[in-house]
Amino acid sequence: MKTTKRRQFLKTGFVGSAGFFCSPFAAVTEDxxxxxxxxxxxxxxxxxxxxKPTPVPDEHILQILEAAHYAPCPRNRQAWKFVxxxxxxxxxxxxxxCIKRGGEQSKQYFTDYMSAPVYVVVLADTQTRNPVNDATAGALAAENLMLAARALGYGSVFCVNSIPEDVTNKILNIPDNYKRVCITPIGIPDKWPETPPKKDLKEAIVYDRF
Ligand SMILES: Cc1cc2nc3c(=O)[nH]c(=O)nc-3n(C[C@H](O)[C@H](O)[C@H](O)COP(=O)(O)O)c2cc1C
Known part of the structure; x- marks a missing residue:
């Protein structure tokens, strides 16, 4: 895909021919x-x-999960699972x-929320030398996942509270030794949301010392 087309794709979210980002790991450092x-x-x-109900091809799912799997992690333990x-x-x-718990007024919200063709539950093993760090690594893996999904034209969301952990634990039969980091959909957005207001970057930066 030509540069202008690719940048247009990122701006509009339009998915063109599959796999334009074939070698993202090589490309980002050299080009x-x-x-x-x-x-x-x-x-x-x-x-x-x-x-939208448009399916996500398996090769895209794997490409996205590979990006997640390359996230930094303590002692290279890779103590995550992607369901x-x-x-x-x-x-x-x-x-x-979720609707049962949220009541009738939550029906539309969860119908929309669960309309993606694919969901990934990111889990971190709690039976390691440092489960806190392994859960942090799980969040980094999830961020890689969401960025890779975006690069391919898919939306996602780092969902924690909207879908309670015990719901996915029970329905997905998740073993006790895993802590859920998040659940995220992967799919073509019904429409891309506006960027929510972001604070001025200057408010977040401290140079040298408080
Ligand atoms: C730790 C964490 C927990 C979140 N939990 C939820 C959630 O339960 N449900 C949800 O819809 N979004 C959740 N989000 C997504 C945020 O609401 C979202 O990132 C934020 O509003 C900024 O919007 P943006 O991601 O489009 O920039 C969570 C994000 C983080 C980092």
């Missing part, structure tokens, strides 16, 4: 144009909570349980 694309990806990733859910019956069970 300044790809580095520009990476920075566009950072800024255009958005939390998405309503999706990939594509089964509509299972997704509907999660949706229905």
């Amino acid at each position: 300044s144009q790809s580095q520009t694309d990476l920075f566009i990806t950072f800024k255009t990733r958005r939390s998405v909570r309503k999706f 990939v859910i594509k089964n509509r019956d299972i997704l509907d069970q999660i949706r229905d349980e």
Whole structure:
């Protein structure tokens, strides 16, 4: 894909021919144009909570999970698991349980929230030398996942409270030794949300000392 088309793709979220980002790991360090694309990806990733039913090809799911799997982690333990859910019956069970708890007024919210074709539950093993650090690494893996998804034109959201952990633990039969880091959908957004207001960067930076 030509540079202009690729940048347009990142801006609009349009998915063209599959796999234009075939070698993202090689490209980002060697090609300044790809580095520009990476920075566009950072800024255009958005939390998405309503999706089109368009399927996500398995090769995209694997490409996204590979990006997650390359996240930094303590002592290179890679103490994470990525539970990939594509089964509509299972997704509907999660949706229905959330609606049951949230009441009738939550029905539209969870129907939209659970409209993506794929969900990934990011888990961290708690039976390690340092489970706190391993959970932190799980969050880094999730961020890689969301950025890779965005680079391919998919929306996601780092979901913690909206879908209670015990709901996914029960329905997905998750072993006790795993802590859920998040659950995230992957799918083509119904529409890309506006960027929420961001504080002035200056407010977040402290040079040298407080
Ligand atoms: C630790 C954490 C927990 C979050 N939990 C939820 C959640 O339970 N449900 C949800 O819809 N979004 C959740 N989010 C997403 C944030 O609401 C979102 O990132 C924020 O509003 C900024 O929007 P943006 O991601 O589009 O920049 C969470 C994000 C983080 C980092």
